[in-house]
Amino acid sequence: MNRKVVIVGAGPAGLANAFWRSIDDPAATVTVLESQQRPGGWVQTSTIDGYVCELGPQGVRPSAEFATLVAALALEDRLLPSSRAARTRWIGRGGRLLAVPMGPGGLLSTRLLSLGGKLRILREPFVRRATSDDESVSAFVARRFGAGVVPLVHAMVGGIFAGDADRLEIASAFPALARAEREHGSVMRGMRKRGHASPTTTPKLPKAALYSFRGGMSGLIDALAYALGDRIRSSCPVTSIARAPGGYLVRLRDGSAVHCNEVVLACPARVSATLVGEFDPELSRDLAEIEYASLASVYLGFRADGLPPALNGFGFLLEPGESDAVVGAICCHSVFPGHAPPGHALVRVMLGGRNHPHAVDLDDPTLIGLASDALRRYAGLRTDIGFRHVVRVRDAIPQYESGHAERLRRIEHRLSEHPGLALRGNSYRAIALPAQLARAASLGPA
Ligand SMILES: Cc1cc2nc3c(=O)[nH]c(=O)nc-3n(C[C@H](O)[C@H](O)[C@H](O)COP(=O)(O)OP(=O)(O)OC[C@H]3O[C@@H](n4cnc5c(N)ncnc54)[C@H](O)[C@@H]3O)c2cc1C
Known part of the structure; x- marks a missing residue:
């Protein structure tokens, strides 16, 4: 029997999931239901008077997930790697800008840290491991690298999460750092080991700090939407989901419903919370708590x-x-x-x-x-x-604020009660694009 799969949300996660599924399981019937007129979620480009303006992402960082998708969509010719100039970054302090140090030499000479602050960073490999697993980003950084680094981290967290380093949880927001401490006893040691890990065999992109496309980030969405064709149904908001024999009944705002074997919720967690409320109030509560x-x-x-x-x-x-x-x-x-x-x-x-x-x-x-x-x-x-x-x-x-990792454990437990129900998208494990474009799963089966 051919499986019928409904994906709720045609953002990058929903589109990429639909794309990879239709390659990996060509017999499955995949339908992507999107509430807005256009697919893409936050990835929307408007070009006005020759200026390319993005609603959301400015670009994508290098990653195996992105390189693999670009190759699969044959998008290499439209890819736009960032210029070398993009390597220079600045931090605003005291009404002026100071250059962010690049590499160990820059760290020695930077005016962003005092001499004591620089020496404190060198002690990081000797700092003891954490005892709690819901430590904030700022507390983690202060404990391992010293208080001098904390204002810089606040600025960077503002740039990455538009978030607050006092509230974000290190294990969820920057899992690689928490893992480096857990597995190697030190972030510096862990990162060095990671740098020496054997290279993976992913398609190669031109070396750059960031990538976009000639006409902006919508280039990626246009290519995914073209590949998926009429499997995407736009202006189709999903209003609720019910359990049904053999799977789920997905109800739309126009009063119609789609029966399917699998549902992938690739919409924001707060929307998923309302959709699953009818059959799992506990799961709904946890999803609704993500800020x-x-x-x-x-x-x-x-x-x-x-x-x-x-x-x-x-x-x-x-x-x-x-x-x-x-x-x-x-x-x-x-x-x-x-x-x-x-x-x-x-x-x-x-x-x-x-x-x-x-x-x-x-x-x-x-x-x-x-x-x-x-x-x-x-x-x-x-x-x-x-x-x-x-x-x-x-x-x-x-x-991903205090309690996020624990919340994800509860969510995973609830998902195990609902065969064929999966969560995708950046509400859970990684906020940036690369993870949303991956072939592999994020939460739940499928
Ligand atoms: C301002 C901003 C800047 C960013 N900058 C970067 C960056 O430079 N680099 C980077 O890698 N990432 C960046 N990101 C993050 C990136 O945009 C996200 O990782 C990505 O958009 C997440 O994709 P998604 O599919 O999970 O969710 P979304 O993009 O949120 O898509 C969810 C989709 O679900 C749909 N939906 C919602 N409710 C329903 C419903 N009831 N029925 C049907 N469909 C529904 C929505 O309309 C939407 O299309 C940025 C994000 C923002 C907002």
Whole structure:
């Protein structure tokens, strides 16, 4: 009997899951139900006056998952590796920018750490292992590397999670660091060992810190959507799911229902919570407890002549206390040349996140004012700004906060009671794109 599979959500996770399934099990009937008009979830690109503006991800970091998918979709020709300039990053402290050290030499000379702070980092291999497993990111870093590193980590966590390093759980947010300590007694030792691990046989991409596509990140979604064709049904919000003989009954807002053997919930956990509420209130409660952060992005475009050096790198992140709204900025023109019109620059300033939840509700002129001020104050921008575009994402970035690992254990236990039900997407184990594109499973069967 051919299996009927329904995937709820045509974000990157749902699309990639459908794509790999249709290759691995060609006999299965796969249907992706998406509530919005367009597939892609947070991956949406708008090109306005030649400026390439993303709603969500600016790019994807190098990974086996991404390289494998790019090869399978034959997307190599449209791939856009980041420029060498993207390796220069800055941290905002005390109203100015300081360069992030690259490599051990940079660590010795950086002004971001005192001499005592640098010596303390060298003691990391001798620090004892943790005793609790729900330690916060900031507590972990302070314990292993010293308090001097904590403000930097707050800034970086703002850039990665739009999150709060005091609330995120190290074992869930940065599992590789927690594992390095657990298995090798030291993050530095663990990372060195990982660096020496034998290379895997994945397709090779040109070396870069980040990848996008010529017309922006939507290039990836367009290719997946093309490959899946009419297996994707857009404007089809799922409203509830019930257990049914041989599987599940997936109900849609228009009153119709789809019977299937397997359901993959690739929508945010808070949506999955409402969908499973009818047949598993306990699972629903745990899913509903996962928090999300909101973020506004202000795109500013201007002539590129005489740009200050800070606007010719990757961008900058602000340490705590620098701003009550701005998280940081990405120099899109410098990371991905071609994403701004010739002779022009495009900078994406991000505001909000877990530490500034009010920012996403500010009106456009206020957000544009805050973003422009940040570029003038920190990066020394003098040029007139000619292009302005604001986008907001609400409840968009999952936060793996205290108790997350324990919650996932309970969720996995509940899933074992529901054959054919699986969870995918970035609400659980990895917030960035690569894990969402993987062929392998994340939570539950399938
Ligand atoms: C501002 C921002 C910047 C980011 N930057 C980066 C970056 O630079 N690099 C990186 O790797 N990652 C980045 N990410 C993370 C990346 O976007 C996520 O990893 C990815 O979008 C997660 O994919 P997903 O499919 O799990 O979820 P989503 O993208 O959230 O997709 C979920 C889908 O489910 C659909 N859905 C919801 N409810 C229903 C329903 N009831 N019925 C049917 N469908 C439903 C939604 O409409 C959506 O299409 C960023 C995210 C944001 C928000």
